[in-house]
Amino acid sequence: MYGLSAADLDFQSRAREFADSLIPLETEVELAGGELAAGLEESHQKRAIELGIYAANLPKEYGGGGCTSLQQVLIQEQVGRVTNALAWVVATPPSWLPAVATQDQIERYVRPAARGERDECYAITEEGAGSDVDAIVATAARVGGDYLLNGVKWHVTSYNCADYAFFHGKLVGGEHAGEHAMFLVDLPSPGVKVVRVPAYMHTLGTAHQHPIVAFENVRVPASQLVGAEGDGMSFAYEWFRFERLMVAARCLGAAERLVAEMTVFAKERVVQGQPIASFGAVQAMLADSLTELFAARSLTYETARNIDAGADVKVQHGQCSMAKLYAAEMANRVADRAVQVFGGRGYMREYAAERFYRELRVERIWEGTSEVQRAIIADQMVKRGPARFA
Ligand SMILES: Cc1cc2nc3c(=O)[nH]c(=O)nc-3n(C[C@H](O)[C@H](O)[C@H](O)COP(=O)(O)OP(=O)(O)OC[C@H]3O[C@@H](n4cnc5c(N)ncnc54)[C@H](O)[C@@H]3O)c2cc1C
Incomplete structure (x- = not known):
């Protein structure tokens, strides 16, 4: 699906394997108030580096993965499947920096960041x-x-x-x-x-x-x-544009996991002698969630492909805002439905639905709130015409 190349699928499967290895740790970490056993984060980071999914956004000449935007999205999508920030070790150092850094800054910040030595x-x-x-x-x-x-x-x-x-x-x-x-x-x-x-x-x-x-x-x-x-603001904008796409990617991963867990639960949970998946009200929550995930994923992948194809920076800006806005709002709706489908269990911290319900809330706030994304999109539409963006 989605016309991914062999190289894209390779990055995706390595990141997925990594995410899958972290998911079993979530409940223990949650119940320990978010604390990780000593040395765990370092060993996770080491494995992410070995798997070639670390600093995927930095150019190869500086020691990064040199991945396309689409491949970066595929990797961060898997990061988003994990709660409690366990997968944040798959770092995305400042990819805007090499283009403006001095040689000294490249040696002291960019290269060590690519090696996982500086954060x-x-x-x-x-x-x-x-x-x-x-x-x-x-x-x-x-x-x-x-x-x-x-x-x-x-x-x-x-x-x-x-x-x-x-x-x-x-x-x-x-x-x-x-x-x-x-x-x-x-x-x-x-x-x-x-x-x-x-x-x-x-x-x-x-x-x-x-x-x-x-x-x-x-x-x-x-x-x-x-x-x-005088350049500070333009760097902040560059960072926001990149991070908004990565927020969208992580929201896709979260929604994918929630949709998968809701489906399994709805098939297994029996009420009044029948699986809750047979109730129309539950079916609506499942169907709306999957439909919105498909829409958000299509939008986010297409945005990444347009960046890889060298789209005008203003178009990139508008489309990254659309991807962030839609994916963040979508993932929050999906998390809300997941809590509902899981019933009382959805309110328990040992269930992913409860954790995502809290964790995804910030996706509508940081890197520019949903309201700010709407303001950016509307501004671009008015200035340049909607046809350039969609
Ligand atoms: C967990 C977390 C981590 C963060 N990490 C960082 C970080 O590492 N570094 C960093 O610098 N910042 C960080 N932030 C800050 C984050 O980017 C800001 O919180 C965010 O941009 C919103 O700014 P604000 O909190 O001041 O809200 P405000 O700007 O005060 O907004 C309040 C409300 O007004 C609305 N609003 C504001 N302007 C408009 C407008 N033009 N049109 C319509 N509505 C509008 C907003 O949407 C919001 O609903 C983080 C925030 C959180 C919660």
Whole structure:
């Protein structure tokens, strides 16, 4: 199905094998409050590297997998089949970075990231700036050959596992005052400190946290600036475009697993002497879920193929937003139905339906909320005409 090549199917099956090996660990990790046994994540990462599904998005010349966008989607789709972030070890380092990085940054960040030796986190969002990135108040001031970075960043995912952060701030003084800039900040660095670690809806324990992080007079040499002064926003957009497609991919995987588990359960669960799959109301939940999964998968694969075919960047932008919007909303509807089909068991943490119901909620929020995706799509339609996008 979906016209996948032999190479595509190979990546898909390696990633599927990996995901299948993690699924049996989920319940134990959930009941342990998200905590993983010591050394487990490292061994999973090692296996992902051996399987050739790690850093699939980085070009081969820098040690990455050099995969097509479609192959990256196929890999991340399998990552999405696993709860409790157990499969987050299949990393997608910043694929936009090599094109703008200096040789020194390539050697210190890109190549080690491809080898699984360095992990990044993104410090963009602030208390008063989420959807509206331009509202950030974090600053970057040039002082001689250095920059002084200041700001408080929210929801910094995987900060606790990262050894460098992308810090997004507005320039103070100089020709580009008020414009955005992105910096590489090694972790730990003097002046970077955790303000607090809030608890979130999913159960990831201390494996992956989203702390509020303060950057107080963090001094970095000018060589830590990514690209040029004023380029920060374009890098954030590039990252969002890529991540939105990957969010869509992971939502497909989650929905596929939910649909499969709902089907098995509906056939086995007997009520009033008959399997619940024979009740029209349950059939509607199954049928709607499978239909929407097919639609979301077709949309997401086609979006990836268009990127691989070199579609105009504005078209890529609009289509990635459509894929993210539809797949995230779809997966949340499917999770809601799955809880319903499983009845009381659907409310128990040892069932995947319950875990996905909580975990998928954020897919409608991060990397741009569903409302923001709709605003982007509508804006592109009005500016360029709907025919270019669908
Ligand atoms: C678990 C988690 C992890 C995250 N990880 C990171 C990370 O690693 N790095 C990082 O920098 N950020 C991260 N984020 C932040 C995330 O990207 C933002 O939460 C998200 O973009 C929404 O911003 P906000 O929370 O400020 O909501 P707001 O922007 O305040 O939005 C509130 C509501 O208003 C709506 N709204 C806003 N603007 C519009 C509009 N133009 N039209 C219609 N409706 C609108 C929104 O859709 C939403 O419903 C993370 C968030 C979470 C929850």
